[in-house]
Amino acid sequence: MVQIEAYVILSAVLFILGAMGVLLRRNAILVFMSVELMLNAANLALVAFAKQWNQMDGHLFVFFVMTVAAAEVAVGLALIVAIFRTKHSIDIDQLHQMEG
């Protein structure tokens, strides 16, 4: 039996790796993938707590997080495509000016 703490620590490590990806990478697509990694880490913690408390509600939250993540990816990738069309780059360092 693996203790609940082990899952939560693993979840925290994955979350931090995702956060580092968001902060350090310049490719907008990679930033998005790192956000997905963070969402997954949060999901893992939710499922672990659902098991600990023997309550199914955590599973439902994970289900909704996955749905929202799918919506977010659809819109986010569409935005990246649109930005790539106008600026011919998805380097987020070059996108810090709010110009059209």
Add this chain to the structure above:
Amino acid sequence: MTEALLFLIVGAVAVAAAVMMLLSENAVYSALFLIINFMCVAFFYLMLDAPFLMMVQIAVYAGAIMVLFLFVIMLLGAEKLGEPTREFRWLAPLALALSVAFLVITGIAITQGQIDLRGPLVQPPMLRVIHAASGVGAVDVYADGEMIAENVAFKEASAFVSLPAGGRTISFNAAGTDTALLVEQVTLENDPERTASAFTLIAYGSGPTLTLVPDNLETTKDRSGRVTVFNAFDRAVDLWDMGSEFDDSDDRAVTRELAPGASVELADLPENTDLRAWRFTEAGSKEAALFRLNNPEIFRIERDEAQMMVVMSEPVLAGTEQDILRAVAVPLVSRALPSFGGPQAVGELLFTRYMLPLQLVAVLLLVAMIGAIVLTHKESFRPRRRDVRRRVAKPLTTAISAQIGRDVLQPGVEAPKLPQEAEQPEPVGK
């Protein structure tokens, strides 16, 4: 031990895949490493009793979302970015320091923070009543003065209601009146072995008497059902499976000498077990049949069902001779609990307690779909050019220049040539 070893191995693979995703230069490799990471998380879902989420994780995350990522990466040709010309050089060490600090704080909080982990939450026990006393009309049932079932007729069962654990006073009143026919003290305790404790209170016999039977609503095995036989008849009975009609050698006693007020649980009966050859008999005699279960419409085993089959006495002709009683078996069917984390349990919660969030998320997905279409639609980014008139009419100067053979505006300078139909070669064959 095996579980801990698996956790360590798969956890290491998950972290390594995440690190490789961060470090790889090629975005396609990053996406593939992320898929490995998602697979590891799906494995953890399986270890944490969430088989449905594991399926969704693989199908939606590792499948749909990552394919979308790979598609966009390859569509834009954005596998590699050019030379690293960072404008924010101070960001990298700062992010690293913040991340390490966050990890340390989280680790301390998790290991030293004394998180309150008291173990599984316990559901309150559930109670239902079964009316098996032929001499009594329909009843209302009260627990500590609060009605828990209304108008329960003979041979019927009420629905399960949750009651706080502990001693309760249950009273049976004649339906619609305040006169208590029976009052009984029962003690409802949670069974630590079970995910949900359920009890059935059966009123039977000519007394009538009340008996509290622990009910078993635990998840049944795959494609099987569970039958609890309760004897509410006035003498002991046997339950026989006669097998083939003409062959005595395959007769089998399912249960013997079931005393009045006793119950026996028949677990893991496969679905669609043929009950037509089953019969209740007098105790000790295979031939003295009391009741045959030969109606396949009523007596059948379905999967995920927990039946309580009550053998009770019923007047032969209702209302005339109270003394002539015969045995009748009544199956009272309830659903076994769906397995934790399975699709059925998730679906039940989704369509009851989480109906509104489900609708909102559905609307959100619809909006996201429309948003994605609008954002990637090419025309929406260009202002419409109103060049219809200019294309039809030639400038007057050009017409004059064509007539006189030289430019009218600036002598010696060629007139700007416009794309004209006349300049294009005639199609062959016209």
